[in-house]
Amino acid sequence: MACFARLGWTAALAAVLIACAISIAHAQSTIARDGAADAADILKVLQVNVLHRHGARSGLPRENATEICTESPCGYLSWAGIEMLLKVGGFLRTRYNTDPSVVSSPMFESPNYDLDVAYSRSTDVLRTLQSAEAFLRGFFPNMSSLYAAIHTMPESTDVLLNSNTQPWLKFFYSNNKALLRAVCNPLTDELFPDWTEITKIGAEIYQEGYCSDYETRSDCVRTLFDIGAAKKAIGELNQYPLLEANFEKLKRVTTVLFDYEYHYNHSDPLMFKQGGRGQPFVQQMVKNMEGVIEGSNTYKLMHYSAHDTSLGPVWGTLGDRTPDGMMPPFAQVLVAELLQNPSTGAHYVRILRGNPGQSPDTKFEFGWDSKWQMQCIDALGTAYKAEGNICPFADFKRFVKWSEPADARGYCYLDQVSIDIADCPLEPVAYGTPPTALVPSTCRFYRSACPQFACGIGETLNSVSMQCVCSKDSCLGGKANEESSGDAAVDADKKPTLRDSNGLSGGAVAGVSLATFCAGAIIAVAATAAICMCKRRRQHQLYVRMSSTMEVGNQPNDEREGAAKEFKEGI
Template identity: 25%
Template sequence: MAAKNDPSSGSLGGITTLLLGLAVAAPLLTQARQLRFVTLVYRHGDRSPVKAYPKDVFQESAWPQGFGQLTQVGMKQQWVLGQELRKRYEGFLNESYNRHEIYVRSTDVDRTLMSAEANLAGLFPPEGSQIFNPNITWQPIPVHTVPSPEDQLLKFPLSPCPLYQKLQEETRQSAEYVNRTRDNMKFLHMVANETGIADCSLESVWSVYDTLFCEKSHNLSLPAWANADVLAQLKELKDFGFEFLFGVQHQVQKARLQGGVLVDRILKNMSAAAQDSHSDELKLIAYSAHDTTVIALQMALDVYNGKQAPYASCHMFELYQEETGNFTVEMYFRNESGKPPVPLSLPGCDHRCPMEEFQRLLQPVIPMDWERECQIPCKARDTEVIIGLAACGSLLFLLVLLLLMVLFRQKSQPPGYQQVSIGEEQQT
């Protein structure tokens, strides 16, 4: 046994302690920065047009499943997105589907529900014990939704919202809207004549472009008037129409009434994930929705690029825990299949934005009380009025009933009979 004052003994002990310290610290150094939570907001895949213009030779019967339905091209687009997400989050998500890790919500629309299912087929192909049929490389995974009239999270523009409608009317009076209408008046009249649309405006012309775009994408012949220049101008007006919904004027106010609602939910989910340190916590939330959903979100974040969100495009929020224990947020936009998603930075912050700063910068677009800010008549006040009227009606009914009972009792007494009080009887 070495003496305490033996130099070799001290050196060996120090080296041993150092090696042990490095062995313990190595996993921490290699995993110092960890992905903790992901939110995805994606548009559905390729679909048939939502409608046809009156003079269109291709009406609903031209499409196998009718208007507004996900096509096989769209199914594949979402399946590919699911595969890309599987690669991106390999090591973060479980290799096989784990219901505790992921939650998917869709609008109550066929194409978004089917897109979510196709996406999940690419994200979680069944393996091992999850294969319930060897002939099917698919497994059922729940997709949640609410009826469209009740969807106050993903179906934009949100309504009813009187203040939003007022802001839209003010935007129609803005110089940019008036000038653009004037500069394109002749073109809009031409489109109206060719399509048979009675009222072709900056707000309705998007549907013409949408129909022609879908028909061209599926190799259907376009009418002679729909040449390359016309399509380009239609596309420009269509993009302006989307911007009109959430911007052009009063962008922050509109955001509080529209996309800010979704931003608020995303921030609350991030905060909950940052506070939960369990290994089996929820890791990913995916929202399957529409181009208007993505645009409303990006306008609220002030990162919108002015172009319609492509099919199967996906806005990503990634929450990281740094080696210091603090949390940061990174955003990406996947807008083209097979290419890395584009990094997005919240104005006023770096791409790797501290979560507290990320939340602080977004406070101006977060509604405190959506119904009040929308100037919707107070439901509580209406309820109080109804309760008050019901109470008054009940009281009136009781008074009438009491009066009738008194009258009936008086009529039922024998003629000449006079009721004598107890005091009078004793005095007689």
């Protein structure tokens, strides 16, 4: 009984140690979070990551373009768009040079554009390329030194900034109109119970033909909002009374569509497997910051120029679904700062959001968005709202990890509807034999975007024909491999292999697992030690009694039997 009592005390001690360890971890996380808030005025800015939408452009009408695109060719940056980005660049320059709440000394002291200080990247679209240069002109005001070097790449392969390179999103927009309208039509019908009102608005802005079809009523609404936003930016929205009166309602329909696409829903099986649709860019931000900490990235400014369809997925991945997050206005900017406490060396992240005014009467002045709220996850896997939109770098990385893909294919994972849209051939072609059938354009897109998942085992993707070519004995002779190209694209029934939908990040799950293992090890060691102590005590008692028995060997048998009985009871 004494042995078991010792075991109980040992287990209790182990439990106390575990509780203490958890309390210490919680305390450390709390201290780090509180330290970020308390030391916000002394944190040093090491690097600034900027992702902005292009400035205002002319609209994208479906008909009568010459009547609508008067300020610039359709889709091109307008004078208002250039002014917006100049204001954004100038505002941020002031923030990092003279704002005493942010810096103690100028971070970008020279007015000259410096290729060793600033890195710029844009989508390969004219309005984003021009917006990137306009931002740099505002940020580096010495025009004589500005010969901007703006990196870019073809739209079709720009995974970082063009969300439509993700196959599911591409198919949703271009090929799955039934689902797209199922998302938009309910709100459209709620806001416009008499759908002919939509036609009247369209007629006012030269879109009567496009807006006269009941089946495409929500498509028309989104086009009308696009045109209205462009007209508002140049001060001409008031020339179209119906468009102006219904502008906010038109905007809500586009917002609900973007929310459906871009807000990360951890409980949605498809999105859980694909991961947050802004993961490529968010991961790039983490990489940039880690590079600064490791000394491999010396840029002070990492600058990216993109689209609303670039920012929306990023905000959705960061846990936001406010209207300005899901439907970013012209020239909206995400600012992610890597910070360091000079005293402790600890690193933090601050993420802010803002945009210039959207019409000439605002003079396009820049302002921060007070509705934005940064979220992070502490060492115990608990999500929290970051005070002052600042949290420890480790907590930010845990939040990013929380929305990583649960399936190894990530954004290449498709549901069955999208597999059918892709329409990839199920059989590979024989090596050396010209393909007898053309690969559908949808399949070519998927295989180009996701070559590593395009073909089955024993098959090789031909980058020219986009056919899966048999390259091993297992698929020669006309017998397709069990995992054909179609199945390789997506197994809709395959369960997540990287994590479970438990609300914790992969890092948190690993941490809990490690803590559980350590706890078990502590208890096991304690129990083993207690057992060993009990065993040694019994061996000592046995030795004493055996000695006593030898000393009384000449005593009567009944006394010896009594000693033997006592010995057995001791065992």
